Amino acid sequence: MKQVYPEVTQSDAQSAAQETADNEARNAEAVERDPFMAAMGERVRLLRARRGMTRKTLATETGLSERHLANLESGVGNPSVQVLRQIASTLGCPLAEIIGDVTTSSAEWLLIRELLQDRDQAALHRCRVALEDLLQAAPADPHRKERLALIGLRGAGKSTLGRMLAQELKVPFIELNRVIEQLAGCPPSEIHSLYGASAYRRYEHRALEGVIAEHPRAVIASPGGLVSEPATFSMLLAHCFTIWLQASPGEHMQRVIAQGDLRPMSGNREAMDDLKRILAGRSELYGRADMAYDTSDKTLADAYLQLRDRLAARLAAET
Structure with missing residues (x-):
């Protein structure tokens, strides 16, 4: 006997499709509400911003798709452990820093965290300085205040103002990128593309x-991302008097464009958003400098003279 199946109408098909879409939306919404996934995505985005890496760059270096990373950063992805290991390796951080709080790894960490919890920024700063003094094995560098290191994003005026400052002080002006290029035998951009971020660091x-070993007196212009490598940045802070040169995101972008240099922003339609995110991600690190100076809305002459005078006053006060 021939079996008769009920006819599926167009309305039934549409209803089934709608039900499937609703189920998928509910599943996605459930994932979005997962606080663990959302927090992990935010940590990845913050770590990427501190490294000055666009999502496209991170995707290229990890071999992952931009869409996969976008889902992960928005808290709706479901990455494997291997994927997270790739991301952690590229960002130069422990896997635990991406997955969760590193201070949960031992009882001592937990006790230290309890002591520091809910302290304001001023108290945390005092604790960090005291801890550095306690753990510092070597004596303080006697030439620290004679090496001036300029930190900040490209376009803040590190090279221009640094060269002027070195000329007046009659000390060498050193762009660390040039030294890196001499050591590697190729520009920093090629180090990244050929060997990856870890080799560049x-x-x-x-x-x-x-540079520190060779020059007791100098003005040093450091790469913008140096502050995101803890060991290198700690060495800079220990051996150099650091000045954070600041500028508004708009001025950063205008100056970089005027230099014809769009390396990290090239082909990126969200260039300004990326720039703001990098500034926000690194601001706390840049804030560890001995002093900060904003070059926004100033002529070159005014910016230099004000920087020179404020620096002289600050060094005199510390002496």
Whole structure:
């Protein structure tokens, strides 16, 4: 006997499709509400911003798709452990820093965290300075205030103002990127593309070590991302008087464009958003400098003279 199946109408098909879409939306919404996934995505985005990496760059270096990373950062992805290991390796951080709070790893960490919890920024700063003094094995560098290191994003005026400052002080002016290029035998951009971010960070550390050993007096223009490598940045802070040169995001972008240099922003339609995110992600790190100076809305002459005078006053006060 021939079996008769009920006819599926167009209305039934539409209803089934709608039900499937509703189920998928509910599933996605459930994932979005997962606080663990959302927090992990935010940590990845913050770590990427501190490194000055666009999502496209991170995707290229990890071999992942931009869409996969976008889902992860928005808290709706479901990455494997291997994917997270790739991301952690590229960002140069422990896997635990991406997955969760590193201070949960031991009882001592937990006790230290309890002591620091809910302290304001001023108290945390005092604790960090005291801890650095306690753990510092080597004596303080007697030439620290004679090495001036300029930190900040490209376009803040590190090269221009640094060269002027060095000329007046009659000390060498050193762009750390040039030293890195000499050590590696190729520009920093090629180090990244050929060997990856980890290799670049090793060259950066070696370059700074060499400059400190060779020059008791100098003005040093450091790469913008140096502050995101803890060991290298700590060495800079220990051996140099650091000045954070600031500028508004708009001025950063205008100056970089005027230089014809769009390296990290090239082909990126969200260039300004990326720039703002990098500034926000690194502001706390840049804030560890001995002093900060904003170059926004100033002529070159005014910016230099004000920087020179404020620097002289600050060094005199510390002496």
